[in-house]
Amino acid sequence: MSYAIETKKRKFDRLLESLTEGSSPSQQDDNPNNARNKVTASRHSSFDSLKRRRLAQSLGRSTSKSSLINNYLPSSRAAFLERLETYRHVTKWHVPSTVSINAAQWAKRGWICVDVDTVACGYCGERVTVDLDVSSRPVVGEDQDEETRQSGIQQDEAADDLEVEVYEALVNRYEEMITTSHSGTCSWRKRGCDASIQRIEGLLNGSTTVTATKARLQGIIEKIGDIPTVSDLPAYNDLPPPNLDNLQEAGDKNPLKLAMCGWQYKEPDVIECKHCLRSLGLWLYRGTSPTVENLDAVDSHLDYCPWRSAEAQDTEIVLPANGSNISKKIKLPGWALVYHAFLKQTVKRRSGGDAESWSTAQPDDDHALREQQTPEQRERRMKDLMRRIKEIKKPFNVKGLLNRKDTVRT
Template sequence: MNSTKRKFNALLQGLSSPRPSTDDESPAAMFGHRVPSGSKVVEHEAMLQKRRRLGFPDETAPRMEPPVSSGLTSLASSIRRTVSDATTPKVRRDGPARYSPGDRDELLKRLATFQEITDWTPKPDRISEVEWAKRGWICQGKERVRCLLCHKELVVKLKKEAAEGEDGLLTAAEVEAALVDKYAELIVSAHQSDCLWKRRGCDDSLLRISFVSAKGAIEALKGRYEELCSRAAFLPYEFNLRLPEGMDLDEVISQLPPDFFTGRNPTPEPVRPALALALVGWQGLNNTRIGAVPNTASCHTCQRRLGLWMFKSKEVDANGNVVVPAPMDYLDPEREHRFFCPWKNPAAQSRGHSIAKDDAPDMPAWKILLQSIKNEYDLRRVYEGRLKPSSKPAAAAANPSTPVKTPARQAPHHTPNASVDSLAINEEDDEATRDAKDKERWARLRKVKSLFDTKKLRKSVSNRPETPHSIKSHKSTRSIKGD
């Protein structure tokens, strides 16, 4: 009875387990390599049957790999790689396509693809990298652009050779102008018919730097300054810099908040070259793979990179005299920006101002930043009491009716509480003046009210002496009553 039950359980286990493949169905037999069935296969099958009877799952049983030749292994692996490559979609390096005409960060990412001089050479303003990036194009290779949304590609090359035209021989300038007109049209029309970038591109004001919040602008300046301070050993000397006209570092340092130079900096003393570069929009360069690049600065708006070693004097003596000059004569931090950068271009920074005055000149971003720092400094002085918007003597002179404090009531000696006492006296004088004016006003109102009192008016009329006309009227009234 027990043996019959065990056979029945074994039969059920065999039905539930997968059927072992035969030699003809094995991958080795399919490729011409037949695996001989020997005693090892029989022993392995018996071991599996025993484990099933004892209740052990098949997943925990040791597996016996069939002997396959090395040629078959390499062929199977190559086929597996081919199939996986065909079924697995390729990952785009530039990320998923997005239509975002109002996203400034996405516009800057597209502009960053044009920064390699080996892939993209400078073009005229009408077909510059800004115009292509505003319509969703990125630089794909050597003078080649591609739309992220419709994947249309286009080669942009300007041939300056003379050509034969309808009216005769065309000059190189005429050929280039015609090509510029054609490419300016293709920036929009080269997209697919259903591409959204064909309908609308980015606005011109998207590159403009916002200075709505003066505190936010100063915090951003501090972040750029601290990044450059971490590269202080590679920064050029102050005499290697040629600052823009109108920038006074001493004045800027005096107007910055007291805690500006405290933070991650090891010393509270200002690093003047780092501050000068940060004021014009430069900051440290950080690479996504290797991290911070110590000898390079960058602008996150125009994606320009600046090699600091090219502008620092190689050797300076103890007196500050240059022994070995730098490869470049000087560093002009404003000029090193690209032509469309708002830190340099006043027109790019002024775009989008709807309430700008006609007589107000356009200013680059660094000048607006200096004005924001000065405005915040003046406002901070007002809050601290060092700068008053209007003085009391000037207000008293403008209004003669305001009582002025007499010298007899002033404090005889200057004490720390003299300003408080004078302020209290002024408040008392103002209160007394207000009370006197209120009393005078109420007296006038009572006098006017008395004129309209009906009882007094009737009494005054009744006490008035009678006139001949009034006597005749009384007599006529009496005769009528007698009749």
């Protein structure tokens, strides 16, 4: 085995040892100097507790605008978003949103970002520095002979495999430390936020969802003049790709795509998401050779954002299964729930609802909805509808009320 790989293994072992020492409880020593060690440990413990108090005070001063961050409020969405906001600066937090130790996972356990890749608990004062850098090998030189180059390439491939292994082990270790790095008496160690803490509330209420989306749309249209081309909304799971032509009569679809995916106006030429706290500068997507090629309204959210992630949104709806008599429950991300609300409102208005409409569907869309249901499903749905109508009409059945009255008299 090469020297570079051996060095990397030793470095990895030291990293794991330092992490374990920092998070594991102190153990008893069996040597004769045990009493002296206890005194030293006591001094260190006093120093650590004093340091935690100073840290808690500094955190309190730095977050004087709100007391939510330092309190144990596992069910407060406002407190969670305040903690998550401390991770929004790309110069301070470099952990990818794709890994299991992303900012949302730390924030769910009460951690806030206080320094470069460093988190702290405002409740117990503990700190953790996250270091996922495992790349530290020289590049194969071009002036080397072919045999040396081939040997170097093979070593690089072996080192790549080792790096992946080390990286995954570090992620798993930090995943445990999200919980175990709190002090033993800290409430965040015992229980974090619920899985639904990131959920965007109200998306199952069609009228509320449409109204909120319309407000975001108006803000984007009125305050941002030149909106770049936005990629089409994707298909999700078994659902067909959304067809926005069936939801709006005319006009630019680009701002509608942004609004349906949760983006809203922040400042001139900048839009933001209030749930993953990401901002997009629209000037990056303009021009014949833009800095960023495609403006994707869904993928531009961070991976843990409820507008993009069905798991983060944690909301189920019932859809008829194609070719089956059994309806199925499916979790949808926020943007898909918004589209579903628009689709339902469109069908409702065309079937005799409110005449006023800022979004109109075409006949093809209704046909597509009917095609998703089998004849048995449509018949069962019609029977269910008739049963509900009879239930509603029962209180107004005069003949039934008179018969009931005669029965009571006898």
